Amino acid sequence: xxxxxxxxxxxxxxxxxxxxxxxxxxxxxxxxxxxxxxxxxxxxxxxxxxxxxxxxxxxxxxxxxxx
Ligand SMILES: [Zn+2]
Numbered sequence: 001x002x003x004x005x006x007x008x009x010x011x012x013x014x015x016x017x018x019x020x021x022x023x024x025x026x027x028x029x030x031x032x033x034x035x036x037x038x039x040x041x042x043x044x045x046x047x048x049x050x051x052x053x054x055x056x057x058x059x060x061x062x063x064x065x066x067x
Contacts, residue, residue: 019031
């Protein structure tokens with residue numbers, strides 16, 4: 001079963017059982033804890049980074065999924 005790395009602390013997270021998730025720029029991210037999610041939400045751009053798109057036009061919408 002594939003896992004993803006928590007963007008904040010780097011620990012492997014199973015998306016099926018992740019405690020915390022956030023949707024940023026139409027992409028869903030999974031986190032090991034709500035603390036990690038809060039850190040991500042506070043400044044998502046610094047964790048996701050920009051791949052291709054130029055800075056300044058980036059949408060900064062963050063939505064939460066409550067479990
Ligand atoms: Zn984490």
